Amino acid sequence: MSQSAPEISDQTLSLLAFDAAPVGIVLSEDRVIRACNARFAELFGYPRAALLGESFRMLYPSGGDFDRVRDIGLEPLKQAATYSDERIMRHASGKPIWFRFRAQTLTPDAPLSRVVMSFAPLARAEAAQSLTPRERDVISGLSRGLTSKEIARELGLSPRSIEDVRARLLKKFEVRNASALLARLSHLG
Structure with missing residues (x-):
């Protein structure tokens, strides 16, 4: 007779799903990382604790890249609450990473107040590096x-x-x- 898995609360299951997701997931408040799953930290090469409370600026190849890209999805988020694109970000080692980026605002009137985002790598760092x-x-x-x-x-x-x-x-x-x-x-x- 096989044993069944112990009962787990819905909240615990949600946290397990968040942390075990195959893509990087992050919750941002006004461009500051408030929560992220293990995959997100792994993709960017940082310990999770080093990301929490930090600006997304640290994950872009340069400050200029951050300034140029940061508001691109603002209007679509206001209008449809979602936005998606492909972008190059920076690993902790400095190597560029090409991602499929998706965002869903939880606050459409102020889209960047609280946003859930996912990051899925698209190409090897070497391709983006060239x-x-x-x-x-x-x-x-x-x-x-x-x-x-x-x-x-x-x-x-x-x-x-x-x-x-x-x-x-x-x-x-x-x-x-x-x-x-x-x-x-x-x-x-």
Whole structure:
């Protein structure tokens, strides 16, 4: 006769599911990490305790990257309470990591007051590491569905400059278009 698992409360089960999730999950309040699961800490290479109470700024390749990316999903969060994109973050070792990022606000009137986010790695750090900062900017824009003109406007560059970077990326990753580029990056891992 097999033994059944001991009774566990719903709250304990929820905490177990949170901590054992196969993706990194984090609760943020005004861009400060308030809670995270073990996978999130593992993905970024920090002990969980070192992340709690810290700004998300520490997880971006640079302060400029944080400033440029931090408000991108603000309007979608206000309108639909969710946002998703792909972005490059920074491991504790300094190596870049390419993630599929998803966010759900718990406070739509003030979207960043309390947000639950998930991070799932898409490509090996080596692939992201071979990208220049400008290539990262362009790929980030492409992953959000922006045109070259929209990316240029966001970055304060000419559309021709963005087209040049796109062409270089297509050649570098041996693909024919932006969709194939994003697919290649997501399947490198």
